[in-house]
Amino acid sequence: RLARRGAIHVVDWQHVQGITQNELSMPGQGVAQLLMQFEDLRAADVANAMRELPVKRRMEVALALDDERLADVVQELPDDDQVEMMHYLGVDRGADVLEAMDPDDAADLLGELPETEAESLLRLMDPEDSAPVRRLLEHSPDTAGGLMTTEPVVLSASTTVAEALARARNPDLTPALASLVFVVRPPTATPTGAYLGCVHLQQLLREPPASLVGGIIDKALPKLGPEDSLTAVTRYFATYNLVCGPVVDDEEHLVGAVTVDDVLDHLLPEDWRDQEVAGQ
């Protein structure tokens, strides 16, 4: 079908099939070339591509990626491959990569490791990064407290709508995390702020930029507790057609937010990443 279209036809890397696996394991396919191919891919697709590589090449690529990008890719690997990757990286680089991961993904990974190994990694991490991970590890992984991220958008009531929108458009946020901003009494860092309510992104779009978020807080949105089960969290999202929800402790502190993608991860069978991905 492509034959008559002209001399050059650019196809998405993910659509290249058949030649890919062979090419990738050929000596001619250098690490630099692979890194270039990976540049424009989504982390999940890089993770899939890396799993097709011979172990040696896979690890060369891992070493060549910077901490941030490697962290994004490791998050998308199946549990077993994550553990293998940490063993290969060693504790020093491993701790750097864990620092760059989302705290909930880092906690999930550490939960798969022997306790002593997890503890060494946590000790090597910057305390600022390890503290939220340690908090998450206190919760069972299939509760709201274990599923949540500790880094949603948290604002004080005196923040303007313009600033709130600027925070929500941050490309590092998933669509689910960007859909709600949370309002607390300062300090705004989880888990210390007293929860006041949330503001929906669509609501922010309907307000004048100079308004304060304090004036448009949704106080009625039901909250999750850290001990709520995976089933309870799933029903919560399905009932209210939400993709993100606040997790608030008994003292009314905002301790984090659960997003629906984390719930899906846990609803799927453990080996789901090993199977072919749909929609390609």
Added chain:
Amino acid sequence: RLARRGAIHVVDWQHVQGITQNELSMPGQGVAQLLMQFEDLRAADVANAMRELPVKRRMEVALALDDERLADVVQELPDDDQVEMMHYLGVDRGADVLEAMDPDDAADLLGELPETEAESLLRLMDPEDSAPVRRLLEHSPDTAGGLMTTEPVVLSASTTVAEALARARNPDLTPALASLVFVVRPPTATPTGAYLGCVHLQQLLREPPASLVGGIIDKALPKLGPEDSLTAVTRYFATYNLVCGPVVDDEEHLVGAVTVDDVLDHLLPEDWRDQEVAGQ
């Protein structure tokens, strides 16, 4: 705990327990009073409250609600209660309420009814409303084609960012549906437009209002096909941390969009709405 707080303490209706069920079935609790209480509640909470009412009172309330609101509430009822409600409303009002429902929810409901009954209702509906429902009914309910909504935000490439944002902030859209706008060659009504790609809400927030969406289309986002299974759709969302995705047919027409809340509805056991909702 409330005793010393002062003379008047307003609690959310959903937090009122114990007295509620009795009160609601008392003759003194008129329909008008109930409607007033329901006014500020989310549709899911009204649905739960209505299920607690004696049948007679429940139906009086249903008759008193306008089509739009009743449609929102019916969408949140368990399947069996939806069917019972349709029987009580009769075909004429039933068709009006179905017209006001989201096409995918209307299709789910009609799928629960005997075929002849579903057909009479479809015939009574405005063809503009029944056409998308008929299209959805052609697909198995646990495929992307059956799960999708036919009413995502669809724009042409010459739409400005400002206009796209104005469309996305529509309060009738769920957070998931608002997270992505789709770009097609006109006509923009599903299922006729040729799919060009999508634009993420966060991306729209990062662009000057006068820019055209045609310049910022994400063409690389993997697409779903109408026949993709529930499992494939679930993995798609989990892999790419998405909450909404385009469904495109073999001729590259955008036929609809699947949102993660619809996926959750189908991942939960059939009777999930009969159980206590979390987070209250």
